[in-house]
Amino acid sequence: MRTLLKNPQEVQRRIDVNEVALESLQALNAELADHRIEVRTELAAGLPPVVGHAGQLREALVNLVHNAIDAMATLEEDRPRKLKIATLRSRRDRVSIAIEDSGPGIEPGRLPTLFSAFVTTKPGGMGLGLGICQLIVDRHNGELTASSELGKGTRFEVVLPVDALAADAASRIEAGSVKAEA
Numbered sequence: 001m002r003t004l005l006k007n008p009q010e011v012q013r014r015i016d017v018n019e020v021a022l023e024s025l026q027a028l029n030a031e032l033a034d035h036r037i038e039v040r041t042e043l044a045a046g047l048p049p050v051v052g053h054a055g056q057l058r059e060a061l062v063n064l065v066h067n068a069i070d071a072m073a074t075l076e077e078d079r080p081r082k083l084k085i086a087t088l089r090s091r092r093d094r095v096s097i098a099i100e101d102s103g104p105g106i107e108p109g110r111l112p113t114l115f116s117a118f119v120t121t122k123p124g125g126m127g128l129g130l131g132i133c134q135l136i137v138d139r140h141n142g143e144l145t146a147s148s149e150l151g152k153g154t155r156f157e158v159v160l161p162v163d164a165l166a167a168d169a170a171s172r173i174e175a176g177s178v179k180a181e182a
Contacts, residue, residue, distance in 0.1 A: 014049035014163055015057060017095050021085050024061035028069065035069055035081060042086035047095050048162040052140040057160075060133040060144075061085075064099045064156045067129065071103030071154065082153075093162055100155040106148040114146050 025032070025039060032039055050057075065083065072081040082102040090096040106114070115134040137144040142160040 012051055013054065015052055015054045016049055017047060017057075017087050017097055017160070018043040020054060020058050021061060021087055021097055024058055024065055025085065027058070027062050028065050031066070031069055032083070035073055037069065037072060037081040037083050040082065040084045042084065042088075044086075044088045047087060047089055050095060050140070050160040051163045052160070056136045057140065057158075060136040060158065061097065061099070063129045063133050064158075068099060068101035068103065068154070072101055074104055075102075089162075090159055093164075094159050095162055097158045097160075098155060099157075100153060102153045105150040105152055106146070106154055107150065108148070111146055111148065115144065 021041070021043065025041070065085075068083050072083070075081060080102055084098075084100045086096075086098045086100075088096050088098075115130050134144050137158055137160070140160055142158055145157050145159075146154060147157075148154040
C-alpha cells in the first residue's frame with residue numbers, strides 16, 4: 001500500500017495511456033475470460049503522453065476493471081457481459097480513459113459519495129478501492145468521474161493532463177510551425 005501511494009513525483013515519467021489501458025486488461029485477462037466478458041477496446045492513435053507514475057495509474061485502472069467484472073458477475077447468464085475501454089484526446093491538454101460495463105448500474109443517489117472512503121456498493125466490500133483510485137488520479141492532477149444508468153451499466157472516466165512539452169510540440173505540428181531541415 002505504501003509503494004502504491006508513494007509520491008508520484010518520485011518516479012515521474014512519460015506514460016502512454018493506451019499502453020497502461022492494455023496492461024490493465026492483460027492483468028485481468030483470465031478473470032475476464034472466466035466471467036465470459038466480451039472486451040472491446042477503442043484506443044485513439046497518436047495520443048500525447050501523460051506524466052506520472054505508471055504503476056499507480058495501472059493500479060487505478062485495474063481496480064476499475066475489476067469492479068466492472070464484479071458488477072457484471074451479478075447479471076443473469078442470458079444477459080451479455082460487455083466491457084469497453086476507450087481512450088481519446090478530450091481537450092488539447094487532456095486525455096481520457098473511459099471504462100464502461102454492461103452491469104446492473106449504480107443507484108443515482110449513491111453516485112455523489114461513490115469515491116468516499118468506506119462507501120461500497122458491494123456486499124462485503126471494504127469501500128477503499130474507489131477512494132484509492134480517486135487519490136491516485138488526484139495526485140496526477142486528473143479527474144475521476146462516474147455515471148451510471150440502472151439496468152444498463154456504469155461508466156468511469158479518468159481525465160489526465162498531457163505532458164506539457166508533448167502538447168506544445170503537437171500543437172506546433174498541427175499548426176504547421178515545425179520545419180524540418182535536411
